[in-house]
Amino acid sequence: MEKNVFWDSIDYIQLKTKEILSKVSDKDIEKVKKLFFESNRIFLYGAGRSGLVAKAFAIRLVHLGYQTFVIGETITAPVQKGDLVIIVSGSGETIPAVMTAEIARNLDANVVSITGKRNSDIAKFADITVYIKAGCNEKERKKYAPLGTLFEASVWVLLDGIIADLLDSKKETEEAMRSRHATLEQ
Amino acid sequence: MEKNVFWDSIDYIQLKTKEILSKVSDKDIEKVKKLFFESNRIFLYGAGRSGLVAKAFAIRLVHLGYQTFVIGETITAPVQKGDLVIIVSGSGETIPAVMTAEIARNLDANVVSITGKRNSDIAKFADITVYIKAGCNEKERKKYAPLGTLFEASVWVLLDGIIADLLDSKKETEEAMRSRHATLEQ
Amino acid sequence: MEKNVFWDSIDYIQLKTKEILSKVSDKDIEKVKKLFFESNRIFLYGAGRSGLVAKAFAIRLVHLGYQTFVIGETITAPVQKGDLVIIVSGSGETIPAVMTAEIARNLDANVVSITGKRNSDIAKFADITVYIKAGCNEKERKKYAPLGTLFEASVWVLLDGIIADLLDSKKETEEAMRSRHATLEQ
Amino acid sequence: MEKNVFWDSIDYIQLKTKEILSKVSDKDIEKVKKLFFESNRIFLYGAGRSGLVAKAFAIRLVHLGYQTFVIGETITAPVQKGDLVIIVSGSGETIPAVMTAEIARNLDANVVSITGKRNSDIAKFADITVYIKAGCNEKERKKYAPLGTLFEASVWVLLDGIIADLLDSKKETEEAMRSRHATLEQ
Numbered sequence: 090m091e092k093n094v095f096w097d098s099i100d101y102i103q104l105k106t107k108e109i110l111s112k113v114s115d116k117d118i119e120k121v122k123k124l125f126f127e128s129n130r131i132f133l134y135g136a137g138r139s140g141l142v143a144k145a146f147a148i149r150l151v152h153l154g155y156q157t158f159v160i161g162e163t164i165t166a167p168v169q170k171g172d173l174v175i176i177v178s179g180s181g182e183t184i185p186a187v188m189t190a191e192i193a194r195n196l197d198a199n200v201v202s203i204t205g206k207r208n209s210d211i212a213k214f215a216d217i218t219v220y221i222k223a224g225c226n227e228k229e230r231k232k233y234a235p236l237g238t239l240f241e242a243s244v245w246v247l248l249d250g251i252i253a254d255l256l257d258s259k260k261e262t263e264e265a266m267r268s269r270h271a272t273l274e275q
Numbered sequence: 276m277e278k279n280v281f282w283d284s285i286d287y288i289q290l291k292t293k294e295i296l297s298k299v300s301d302k303d304i305e306k307v308k309k310l311f312f313e314s315n316r317i318f319l320y321g322a323g324r325s326g327l328v329a330k331a332f333a334i335r336l337v338h339l340g341y342q343t344f345v346i347g348e349t350i351t352a353p354v355q356k357g358d359l360v361i362i363v364s365g366s367g368e369t370i371p372a373v374m375t376a377e378i379a380r381n382l383d384a385n386v387v388s389i390t391g392k393r394n395s396d397i398a399k400f401a402d403i404t405v406y407i408k409a410g411c412n413e414k415e416r417k418k419y420a421p422l423g424t425l426f427e428a429s430v431w432v433l434l435d436g437i438i439a440d441l442l443d444s445k446k447e448t449e450e451a452m453r454s455r456h457a458t459l460e461q
Numbered sequence: 462m463e464k465n466v467f468w469d470s471i472d473y474i475q476l477k478t479k480e481i482l483s484k485v486s487d488k489d490i491e492k493v494k495k496l497f498f499e500s501n502r503i504f505l506y507g508a509g510r511s512g513l514v515a516k517a518f519a520i521r522l523v524h525l526g527y528q529t530f531v532i533g534e535t536i537t538a539p540v541q542k543g544d545l546v547i548i549v550s551g552s553g554e555t556i557p558a559v560m561t562a563e564i565a566r567n568l569d570a571n572v573v574s575i576t577g578k579r580n581s582d583i584a585k586f587a588d589i590t591v592y593i594k595a596g597c598n599e600k601e602r603k604k605y606a607p608l609g610t611l612f613e614a615s616v617w618v619l620l621d622g623i624i625a626d627l628l629d630s631k632k633e634t635e636e637a638m639r640s641r642h643a644t645l646e647q
Numbered sequence: 648m649e650k651n652v653f654w655d656s657i658d659y660i661q662l663k664t665k666e667i668l669s670k671v672s673d674k675d676i677e678k679v680k681k682l683f684f685e686s687n688r689i690f691l692y693g694a695g696r697s698g699l700v701a702k703a704f705a706i707r708l709v710h711l712g713y714q715t716f717v718i719g720e721t722i723t724a725p726v727q728k729g730d731l732v733i734i735v736s737g738s739g740e741t742i743p744a745v746m747t748a749e750i751a752r753n754l755d756a757n758v759v760s761i762t763g764k765r766n767s768d769i770a771k772f773a774d775i776t777v778y779i780k781a782g783c784n785e786k787e788r789k790k791y792a793p794l795g796t797l798f799e800a801s802v803w804v805l806l807d808g809i810i811a812d813l814l815d816s817k818k819e820t821e822e823a824m825r826s827r828h829a830t831l832e833q
Contacts (some may be wrong), residue, residue, distance in 0.1 A: 095304055099296055100441030102432050105288065110285055118281055132645070138334055138456065141327040141721075145427070146533045148324055151536055152422070160645045161719065163516045163699075164523055167644040174645075188742060189645055194567045196644065233439050235449040236338070236456070241331070245431055246288050253419050254282030264422040270422070271323065271503070272539040272548075272568065273532045274563055305816040318831070327535075332722045337722055346831045347533065349513075349702045349717045350709055353830040360831075374556060375831055382830065457733075458754065459690070459718045459747055467676055470811030471668055474804050475661065482657055509829065510706055513699040514805070517799070520696055523792065605811050607821040608828070611705070616748055617803055618660050625656030625791050635793040642794070643695065 095233075101233035102242055105225065109243045112222045120217045120253060124199050125155075128173035132198075134160040134189045135177035138241045143177045144246040152266035153255055160189060170197035177244055178202065179223070179237040181209025190214035203247075205240045221247070280418075287419035291411065295429045298408045304437070306403045310385050311341075311441060314359035318384070320346040320375045321363035324427045329363045332434040338452035339441055346375060356383035363430055364388065365409070365423040367395025376400035389433075391426045407433070422435055466604075473605035474614055477597065481615045484594045490623070495569050497527075497627060500545035504570070506532040506561045507549035512612045515549045518620040520588045524638035525627055532561060542569035549616055550574065551595070551609040553581025562586035575619075585605045593619070652790075659791035659801055663783065667801045670780045676809070678775045682757050682800045683713075683813060686731035692718040692747045693735035696799045701735045704806040711813055718747060728755035734801055736760065737781070737795040739767025744764070748772035761805075772787035779805070 090267075098145040131150055135143035143159070151196040158165045160174075168174060174193035180188035181204035193200045194214040202215035205223045223240035230239070256266070311317075317336055321329035329345070336343040344351045346360075354360060360379035364372035367390035378417070379386045380400040388401035391409045398404040409426035416425070497503075503522055522529040530537045532546075540546060540601070546565035550558035551552035555578035565572045566586040577595045578637035584590040595612035602611070628638070672695045675817060683689075689708055693701035701717070702783040718732075732751035736744035737761035751758045752772040760773035763781045781798035787806040788797070814824070 094443040095308070095436045095440040096301075099432055100435040102435055103293055103296075108290055108348040121401070122281070134645070135289070136329045141331045141334075142367075145324045145327045147535055148327075149421075151538070156538055160643075162534050162536065163519055163531045164529055164534065164536065165643045165645070166523070167640070167642060172357075184746060185743060192645055231449040232443065235335075235438070235442060235452055238435050238438075242432060243433065246285060246428060249288055249424050249428065250281045250285040252421070254422075256421060257280040257418065259331040266421055268539070270539060271532075271537045272507070273537070273564055320831070333721055337724070343722055345721045346829075348720050350715055350720065350722065351829045351831070352709070353826070353828060370560060371557060378831055415663045423743065446784055454725070456725060457718075459692070459723070459750055467680070467808045467812040468673075471804060472806040475665055475668075479661055486786040487654075494653070510703045513703045513706075517696045517699045520699075521794075559740055573792060575745075603821040604815065606807070607707075607810070607814060607824055610807050610810075614804060614807065618800060621792070621796050621800065622653045622657040623662055624793070624796075626653040628793060629652040629790065635789040638793055 091179065095137060098233040101229060102238065105234065105239050106243045107244060109221060109223050109239060110247060111240070112168065112210065113219065117217055117219050121172065121201055121219060122251065122258070124173050124201065124217070128199050129169070129171045130156045130166070130173070132158050132160055132168055132172060132174045134174065134186065136183060136185060138237060139177040139179055142241055142244050143175070145245065146252070149249070149252045152269045153252065153259060153261055154269060168193055168196050168198050172198045173201065174198045175201045175206070176211060178211055179205045179240045181206045181211040187211050187214070202246055205237070279415040288424065291420065291425050292432060294430045295407060295425060296433060297407050299405065299433065303403055303405050304398055306314050307387055307405060308437065308440060308444070308447055310359050310387065310403070314385050315355070315357045316342040316344065316352070316359070318344050318346055318358060318360045318379070320360065320372065322371060323371060324423060325363040325365055327431070328434065329361070329429050331431065332438070335435070335438045337452045338455045339438065339445060339447055340455060354379055354384050358384045358388065360384045361387045361389065362397060364397055365391045367392045367397040373400070375399050389430055391397060391423070463486070474603060474610065476613045477533065477611050478618060481593060481611060482485040482593050482619060485591065485619065489589055489591050493573055493591060494623065494626060494630070496545050496573065496589070500571050501541070501543045502530065502538070502545070504530050504532055504540055504544060504546045505567070506558065508555060508557060510550055510609060511549040511616070512581040514616050514620065516545070518624070519618065521624045524641045525624065525631060525633055526641060540565055540568050540587050544570045545573065546570045547573045547575065548583060550583055551577045551612045553578045554582040559583050559586070567584055575616055577609070584621065656791040659787060660796065663792065663797050664801045664804060667779060667781050667797060667828055668805060671777065671805065675775055675777050679759055679777060679815070680809065680812060682731050682759065682775070686757050687727070687729045688714040688716065688724070688731070690716050690718055690726055690730060690732045692732065692744065694741060694743060696795060697735040697737055697802070700799055700802050700806065701733070703803065704810070707807070707810045710827045711810065711819055712827060713819065726754050726756050731759065732756045733759045733761065734769060735767055737763045737798045739764045739769040744770070745769050746756045761802055763795070
């Protein structure tokens with residue numbers, strides 16, 4: 090029955106995302122949060138769907154008042170010492186992602202990688218690697234959550250959790266966030 | 276304790292997303308799926324974070340072999356009779372979203388709106404409106420899931436469920452999807 | 462001979478661009494330049510190829526040290542009183558362009574429109590309209606410079622002229638501009 | 648006088664662009680045009696302002712009926728044997744541009760590089776390199792056309808010349824181009 094694939098997939102993605110997020114290292118999250126208070130500007134990088142997840146995070150950081158840039162967009166800035174560069178990459182091994190981490194490291198920026206592969210190339214250049222244990226060999230995975238679906242859904246929620254935490258730490262409010270929302274969004 | 280806000284938010288977003296998705300109309304999902312088999316090309320529109328959710332869906336549709344365009348990107352095409360235009364808009368009332376729906380309707384395209392507000396302006400021009408009941412007046416919502424967070428997380432998963440369903444209906448495989456994946460992603 | 466169309470087109474575009482630029486009002490350019498010194502942040506808007514011309518200008522403004530945003534990109538900000546909103550629109554009548562001008566005006570921003578049609582809708586909401594006399598009924602135009610080609614090429618050069626002027630007025634140097642160039646451009 | 652810098656810059660950019668374009672190899676342009684008739688799909692790549700020039704070309708190729716993709720945008724496709732990959736890069740040496748050329752070459756695509764540096768790294772992987780002699784040590788250059796301004800303005804016009812030529816060769820018309828223009832451009 091066609092109908093069931095939709096609902097089964099919805100359930101499967103949510104169940105696995107919950108499982109994956111429960112395994113994220115609390116210590117790593119603490120370290121990432123600390124970097125937000127020690128860094129100047131925030132730069133996000135990601136390709137494909139991981140890039141969209143990174144951009145969604147960037148939008149909320151702007152709402153929280155952080156000076157934020159998305160690497161590859163029209164308006165960006167040179168990364169400098171003391172900036173925070175966050176790279177989202179499922180494999181942790183695509184050349185542009187690894188190169189971005191390496192260059193950022195050489196510029197003395199703080200580098201965080203969020204990746205689905207432990208000991209990936211990108212980890213070598215990152216101060217902190219948040220490891221998302223999204224790999225999964227179950228047969229259902231291919232059917233209900235093809236390609237990077239579990240990684241991306243997990244990181245989407247994880248980053249919104251960081252937003253809620255920063256919102257609290259900075260004693261900001263939803264209203265203040267709304268006031269920083271784009272008025273001329275197309 | 277700062278720590279708890281992160282984990283509480285993660286839990287809250289997942290709990291509410293589950294609740295919200297369980298209320299989506301099965302009949303509407305069936306109608307949307309049917310349109311995928313009756314339409315020619317697929318066009319996606321959304322602004323801000325809703326736009327990112329729409330783009331993530333577009334990427335997977337390309338992997339499934341659909342000719343897909345994102346309205347507002349460099350490469351797009353004129354919408355024509357028989358095309359499917361899907362608009363993601365939390366409020367269902369921002370002018371560009373409503374205008375996109377109206378123009379698409381006038382061009383005899385099939386129009387689907389995915390929105391968090393029942394009876395919104397956009398619904399007038401849509402053949403099908405998938406209503407996402409993400410509104411929520413709980414105090415915790417502002418703290419753990421500010422602004423459109425619940426709407427966006429819910430639609431992200433919902434659209435991945437549609438992907439799984441189309442994958443099954445079209446008898447496609449994850450491997451075939453991977454072969455349509457961009458090789459030169461930056 | 463195929464060959465000649467390429468070279469004839471190159472010549473034609475340059476000849477016409479020169480003619481078009483020579484008719485731009487010096488007084489209007491002076492007024493636009495003045496606004497750069499009286500405004501806070503700069504916002505650019507344009508669709509299609511006009512949007513690309515606007516973005517090219519935005520990149521250089523960043524190099525000159527202006528806080529600049531491109532409306533519609535991931536990272537943007539709410540337009541406020543005292544900001545400068547510049548809209549590039551060949552027809553001056555597309556709904557999103559006119560709407561952007563109207564909203565910006567209502568927010569008490571300074572609004573500049575650069576358009577190919579005198580007395581277009583957008584002019585009603587603009588403090589200054591830089592009129593680019595790119596309309597041309599010559600037969601060769603359709604062959605050598607189809608659609609908005611002359612408007613876009615003219616505005617590209619015009620905006621680079623404004624950059625040179627601001628570079629001089631602000632006593633900036635090419636070296637300082639280079640230091641603000643993105644280091645992690647993808 | 649401030650005023651003069653604007654007009655002097657406009658004149659300077661146009662004068663130099665004319666000079667630069669007159670030195671482009673006619674033989675190389677012929678070879679590029681030939682590739683348009685021998686290739687399947689067209690892929691464009693460029694970063695920063697060069698990327699905007701590449702995108703402007705991509706939009707017109709769509710108007711001419713070519714299946715065109717911009718590398719790095721949401722909707723793209725895997726490059727395959729027989730596709731044409733065109734890379735615009737002033738220096739011809741930025742890592743992502745060179746890497747794009749190398750990967751495209753390894754995939755048996757036809758590779759064209761448009762660059763301001765003869766014998767650049769990118770040329771090693773390109774079937775054809777269109778060399779734009781935009782380098783210029785004149786003092787005025789820094790003042791009137793900082794950074795890559797001359798390269799970008801020259802390539803903008805050059806690519807519009809190729810469009811006019813393809814328009815003629817394919818016996819297309821401006822009207823047909825307009826009919827392929829996006830109707831829902833934001």
